[in-house]
Every structure is written in structure tokens, then in C-alpha cells.
Amino acid sequence: MPEANPARESMAYDVVIVGGGPAGLAAAIRLKQLSSDINVCLLEKGSEIGAHILSGAVLDPKALTELIPDWKNKGAPVDTAVTQDRFWFFTQSAAIALPHIMFPPLMSNRGNFIISLSNLCKWLGRQAEALGVEIYPGFPAHDLIIEDGVVKGVITGDLGVAKDGHHKDSYTPGMELRAKYTLFAEGARGSLSKQLGAKFGLHDGRQPQKFGIGLKELWELPAAQHQKGLVLHGMGWPLGNDTGGGLFLYHWGDNLCSIGFVVHLNYKNPWLDPFGEFQRAKTHPAIAKMLSGGKRIGYGARAITEGGYQSVPKLSFPGGALIGCAAGFVNLPRIKGSHNAMKTGMLAAEAAAAAIQAGRAGDALEDYDRAYVQSWVAKDLYLVRNAKPLWSRLGSLLALPFIGLDLWMNQLFGVSLFGTLGHGEPDFATLRPASGCVKIAYPKPDGRLTFDRASSLFLSGTNHEEDQPVHLQLRDPAIPISVNLPEYAEPAQRYCPAGVYEVIEESTGPRFQINAQNCVHCKTCDIKDPAQNITWVTPEGGGGPNYTNM
Numbered sequence: 001m002p003e004a005n006p007a008r009e010s011m012a013y014d015v016v017i018v019g020g021g022p023a024g025l026a027a028a029i030r031l032k033q034l035s036s037d038i039n040v041c042l043l044e045k046g047s048e049i050g051a052h053i054l055s056g057a058v059l060d061p062k063a064l065t066e067l068i069p070d071w072k073n074k075g076a077p078v079d080t081a082v083t084q085d086r087f088w089f090f091t092q093s094a095a096i097a098l099p100h101i102m103f104p105p106l107m108s109n110r111g112n113f114i115i116s117l118s119n120l121c122k123w124l125g126r127q128a129e130a131l132g133v134e135i136y137p138g139f140p141a142h143d144l145i146i147e148d149g150v151v152k153g154v155i156t157g158d159l160g161v162a163k164d165g166h167h168k169d170s171y172t173p174g175m176e177l178r179a180k181y182t183l184f185a186e187g188a189r190g191s192l193s194k195q196l197g198a199k200f201g202l203h204d205g206r207q208p209q210k211f212g213i214g215l216k217e218l219w220e221l222p223a224a225q226h227q228k229g230l231v232l233h234g235m236g237w238p239l240g241n242d243t244g245g246g247l248f249l250y251h252w253g254d255n256l257c258s259i260g261f262v263v264h265l266n267y268k269n270p271w272l273d274p275f276g277e278f279q280r281a282k283t284h285p286a287i288a289k290m291l292s293g294g295k296r297i298g299y300g301a302r303a304i305t306e307g308g309y310q311s312v313p314k315l316s317f318p319g320g321a322l323i324g325c326a327a328g329f330v331n332l333p334r335i336k337g338s339h340n341a342m343k344t345g346m347l348a349a350e351a352a353a354a355a356i357q358a359g360r361a362g363d364a365l366e367d368y369d370r371a372y373v374q375s376w377v378a379k380d381l382y383l384v385r386n387a388k389p390l391w392s393r394l395g396s397l398l399a400l401p402f403i404g405l406d407l408w409m410n411q412l413f414g415v416s417l418f419g420t421l422g423h424g425e426p427d428f429a430t431l432r433p434a435s436g437c438v439k440i441a442y443p444k445p446d447g448r449l450t451f452d453r454a455s456s457l458f459l460s461g462t463n464h465e466e467d468q469p470v471h472l473q474l475r476d477p478a479i480p481i482s483v484n485l486p487e488y489a490e491p492a493q494r495y496c497p498a499g500v501y502e503v504i505e506e507s508t509g510p511r512f513q514i515n516a517q518n519c520v521h522c523k524t525c526d527i528k529d530p531a532q533n534i535t536w537v538t539p540e541g542g543g544g545p546n547y548t549n550m
């Protein structure tokens, strides 16, 4: 039986920041740059800063340069300049190089860098600490403190609660962290950001947020095969025409290759398995050749926001604001969101600092909403706003020339032939009944180029205390077997990149099993479950993946 919580300790700050990704760290640094008197606390659920950060990543250094102009001299891990920028369309046997002229300069990677975003966050964390930001890794913000309609801070997760809710000897209640303003930088599908969106109607009148699931592996390649600075993006096979997504492959550092695959979560066929699609993509002759003789050393997955301009919610509410991908600022055709995450963190920090200096607290930082609209982030997203809707409507093949044309029109004349298209249904509503869809057979992994989930998971370093309440909460525990299984062949078995969900056949019938300790915190289940029955909440602090160089 769950036990009652004893009184919690409470601490007060000027600003509490939830999440130590690029958005949260940039906000923390900006606040301290503006005034060393503003006290700032940053909470991160990972065991250390960067442990839960997974990205491509090609970095547009614009925001980093605005934040820390001498980042090079300060030793930022931003070393591999992009030297080659290729775009391929895959058929099953061929890779067709698309000419650069198809896409306008806004798509170019000239001046960008291939990095590990996880490593950049570690470095940003050190810069923030040097400025006096209090950083607490291993401390998830589990609950909101809302009083009289104002967000007054957050409560960190309890430690030492057993699976059945009783308090173990190690029980330590979470703390109240109160603040004049709380900035939510939880990234895509933040658990508290989702509650805030509903509570304050932040998404009212906006298009639904759209998402993809990004799966990634890190490889070490033979030196002779490594082309430092190579950026390759691809679309087409193995995905069918009606499923959006594609491959990315970046050569960087000392013989490292980041290879990943994004599947848009508005896919329709419940038999589709994004992990299986990624493994198949690597078997394309052109990709297999690039990886031959290499060794896989890392694996992980994370949701990515894709809604862009039309889906940006209202950003501020009484006592706080959403920053970075908690709101969703990814430029989908460029597959870039880090620069926008950092910039929106900085804009919110500027609004919060001005408010605090003016003696305000707990109001809505409307100046931040206004600053976003005027910023280069809004412009970045506006120019590409129709790429995702065109892709969803037309399918990959037909969309490609239209997206190219639309991007050129936007870049040259600032107009689109399509106005601003909507996104249609939210991602959870796009699945079709399994009985009417083609079952997809995925080849067995060979353990060399393609792998199973178990060995992949091992490389993610994911780890959770086993005796704790399940952090994947089912509103109705019957739905997976009574509704999702007959209707959609329970797609959670396939869309989860970590094998968390299983349907076990027993003599009494099928049983839904949740292996919560495997979770890599990608948030896909919270997004894609057709019944919206799964809620991801923060597990005990420090649990989850331990990414290095991701």
C-alpha cells in the first residue's frame, strides 16, 4: 500500500530549471551572465549531465556563439567541421545521390559541426557551474507545485519507495524547490510539460505536436574508411512510401560514426517496428559497405519533435515557461533543434532576469513569447513549415520535389504556394487496424551489422532500481489486452526500442508485461499508444540510460 508522505524540505530559488539539455543549460548560463545575484538551480534526471542526451548531431553553432562567443578557446567539444554534405534516396539496391540544387542554401550544412550533444551538454554544465548555477543530476522533477493557478516550483522524486508503494529503509522524500519562475526544459514530450500544456491550455488553437522516434548507434570505423566531416542523409527504402523518416550518418572525432534512423510517429501500419526498420536500413549495400569492419559501441533512442512552426504552443504561463523541445522547435528538414533549444532557453532567461530585476514573481513571462516571435528561431521554423505536412499528405516520393520547391520559394521570396498547412491527426490516432495491414517480416539480426534489442540495450547502459513503482503508468490496465491487442496487435511490442512491453502467451490467455527497468526514456509509448493509456512519469533519480558520446 502506498504510504503517506512526511513533510518535505523546501528550498527557494529565483529560477528553477527542469532538465539539463541544451535548452536548460543555455538558460542557466544566460541567467548568470545577466546577473550573478540571481540564484539558479537546475535539475537533471540522468545520473550526470549528458547521460540522457541523444541527438545526431550536426550543430548549427549560431546559438552557442551568441551564448559563449569564445567557445573554441574555452575547449567546447565542437571539433569536427562538416566537409561533405550528401543526400541520398534509397531504393532496395541503389542509392541515388540528389543534387544540391534541389534544396536551397537554408538546408546547407556549411559552417556546421558534427558533435556529440551529450558531450556538449557536459561541457555546458561545467560552464554553468563555474558561473554559480547549482546543478543536481540524479534529481527528477516529479510533480508540479501549483498554488492559486501559479506554478511555484517542482517537487523532486522520492527515493526508496518499493514497487508496492511501501517505504524502504532507504526512503528519502523528494524536496520542494520553489522559485519565482520555473523553466521547463524537459525535451520532447516532457512529463511535467505535458501536464502544464493541459492545465494552462498551452496548445489551444495550435496544431497538434508531431513526433518521430530517432534510434541511433555509435560505431568505430577502420581508419581507412573514415571520412571525417561527412554528413549523409537519406530517405526511401526500407520505409514504404506512406511512412515518413530516414537515415542519418555522420563521420566525426577519432574514427567515430554516428548512424541513426528516424521514423515519423504518424505511421499507419501497426506491424511496423522502427527498431527493425533501422536494422534493415543498415543492410543497404551502400551503408553496409561503409560500416564493414567497424564495431558498434553505442545505442539509444529518443523522440524528436516534428510539428515545427504550427505546433509551437503558448510558451509562458503564470510562474514559468516551456523552453527547447519541451515546446518543440526542431527544424524537421534540417533535422536540427539544438540551436533553437539553446536560443529559446536564452530568450526565456532574458525575460525572467528582467522580471526578477523589476521585482516581479509568478506572472507569465509574456516578453518571452514576444521575443520568440521576433527571433531567428521563429523565422527558421516558418520557412520550412510545410515540409512535414507535405510529407504526411503526399508520401515520400511525391513530397520530395514539392518540399524542394516550397523551400526554394520560401528562401527566395518568403512565400509558400501552400500558405500554412495543418498537420491533421495527432500521432496516436493514425494507426489502422492490424487486420487490414500488411504484416512486416524483419530479418534475423546477424550480430555483426544488425542486432537484437537485448544486445543494443546493453550498450545504452540503461539501468533502474528494480524495486520501485513502475514509471510507465496504465490508466486502464485492461486496455493493452482487451483493446490494443485485437485491434492493433498491441503495437507497443514493436514501437518501444527497448523491449519494455511484451505480450506473454499463458495458459489463461495473453498477459501484458512491462519490463520498466529496460526503459531508455525515449517517450514513444506516451506519444504513440493508440488509446493514450500509457503515461510516462519520472522513475527514481539517476535511472535510465547512461549515454557516452551520443
Ligand SMILES: Cc1cc2nc3c(=O)[nH]c(=O)nc-3n(C[C@H](O)[C@H](O)[C@H](O)COP(=O)(O)OP(=O)(O)OC[C@H]3O[C@@H](n4cnc5c(N)ncnc54)[C@H](O)[C@@H]3O)c2cc1C
Pocket (backbone or CB within 6 Å): 018, 019, 020, 021, 022, 023, 024, 043, 044, 045, 046, 050, 052, 053, 054, 055, 056, 057, 058, 059, 060, 117, 139, 140, 141, 142, 185, 186, 187, 188, 190, 191, 192, 213, 214, 215, 216, 260, 262, 302, 303, 304, 323, 324, 325, 326, 329, 330, 335, 336, 337, 338, 339, 341, 538
Ligand atoms: C535521433 C535524433 C537526432 C537529432 N539530430 C539533431 C541534429 O543533428 N542536430 C540538431 O541540432 N538537433 C538534432 N536533434 C534534435 C535535438 O537533439 C533536440 O532539439 C535537442 O536535444 C533539444 O534540447 P532540449 O534541451 O530541449 O531537450 P533534451 O536534449 O531532450 O534535454 C532534456 C533534458 O531534460 C532532462 N529531463 C527531462 N525531464 C526531466 C524531469 N522531469 N526532471 C529532470 N530532468 C528532466 C532529460 O533527462 C534531458 O537531459 C536530434 C534529435 C534526435 C532524437
Ligand code: SF4
Pocket (backbone or CB within 6 Å): 472, 495, 496, 497, 498, 499, 500, 518, 519, 520, 521, 522, 523, 524, 525, 526, 536
Ligand atoms: S517504455 Fe516508452 S519511453 Fe521507455 S523506451 Fe519504451 S517506448 Fe521509450
